[in-house]
Amino acid sequence: MAGKQAPEGYDPGAHPPFAVTADIVIMTIRDGALRVLLVERRKDPYAGSWALPGGFVEIDEDAHAAAVRELAEETGVDAEDFHLEQLATYSAPDRDPRMRVVSVAHLAFAPELGDAVAGSDAAATRWWSVDDLLADPDAPALAFDHEEILRDALERVRAKLEYTTLASRFVTEPFTIAELRAVYGAVWGLLPARANFTRKVLATDGFVVPAGTTGEASRSGGPRPTLYRRGPATDLQPALLRPRSKAEVDAEDAVRGEG
């Protein structure tokens, strides 16, 4: 905040010129997996690489507005419909080969959407499995430092499911408790125990509210599950902790009388 004058050319010791971008990590659950929307870059640098949607912040908007605008321009997705929060800012001097670019990364939670449409700067868009991107050795390297951003986003999402009601942002209303539980399973990699999960969700005031209708029974039978909508609560108190090991929960789920 030390005060100097406006720039002309480059006055060392004053403020060097930066570009500022807003990038968006928008996640959803699809086919039982946590997925992130990436765009295939049409232009250099990193032409042909997959990258987070995003772009330069304009002179009359803040980073949040830029994130919303760029996501719509590049993918057709309207982030106004979803929860969107700031994640962190990435400012390594060499993170963009062209010049100093500081990126304000954002994180959005979306229910399952259709395929996104590629904007003019994008050759394609795709909902990538986060697990595949981060764990599969055959996965493509992401542009810039976007893999680091994605890892930070994943950690944030995992933590936020523990102490907020944001899991419900991943499902389309109305939804069943089982669908909500599947969100936790996809994000954490292991399912919370079914019976206790149901009780916890219903006992947390304002997490979900009954929608007044029931869903379809499964093809192989079973009762019609109650449908819910998102409630007004934002925090989970006490928190919903992740189970300790996958084996235990799988075992529980396989037990007869527990299916």
Added chain:
Amino acid sequence: MAGKQAPEGYDPGAHPPFAVTADIVIMTIRDGALRVLLVERRKDPYAGSWALPGGFVEIDEDAHAAAVRELAEETGVDAEDFHLEQLATYSAPDRDPRMRVVSVAHLAFAPELGDAVAGSDAAATRWWSVDDLLADPDAPALAFDHEEILRDALERVRAKLEYTTLASRFVTEPFTIAELRAVYGAVWGLLPARANFTRKVLATDGFVVPAGTTGEASRSGGPRPTLYRRGPATDLQPALLRPRSKAEVDAEDAVRGEG
């Protein structure tokens, strides 16, 4: 992230030039109150106003390094000694009257330090009580959007004491459990119940480790308290929740046999 060329003049539709600053909210406990280090600005804009220490990110450093450097230049405090984390980025178009300035705010936790020395851009430095700044109607208005940043920082600190061991970053080693409890009291505005707090701290593996010595008894008597140092743990699991009301804890502390 859409690619364009480096700037010359201003090409609308390409990337507008921004300045990027790193501001630091460095907090400590002093005289029983949570305090933040501010500098009195010597230059316009906001000359004479109190502001967070900070300044422009240089061309060859990231925001974290700039935060450390600027804090040292303006106040003589070396943030390398303390916990320093990114808080959030502030990018409202009108937040600086001169031009577009995006600020990457940082948050640091320091034990009690002496008075800081004012650097060349600062007329003075002062450890302000956070409560006074945010609640007292006679408190001066801070420069830029620094009050908003300070409010966000306070919320972050309050939350982090619940689920991390960062409270120990506010005390000088070696320290007593009572000093650690006073940190919680200053940050939350209410003291955790003494007996249960002691048990919780000691039961959390790696929160504190015995220093092997004992401190001084108070002037009015009492046993010599055990001294501790910070342990390797960073997270509190389960969390240490804040008490619900100030009245209850005050009452508890006033009760005989509990003083």
Added chain:
DNA sequence: CCAAAAGTGTTTAAGCTACACCCATGA
């Protein structure tokens, strides 16, 4: 000896885990 402060014990309530059972439904 008294007040203050540190450390520890105890009782009660609350939450979570694990497991069991019942019921509605579709094949």
Added chain:
DNA sequence: TCATGGGTGTAGCTTAAACACTTTTGG
């Protein structure tokens, strides 16, 4: 009628909250 899956019951463990008691020290 049987397999599937949603909803609920419950015993046992762990943790936290509230309160009491003992001990050590300086005045």
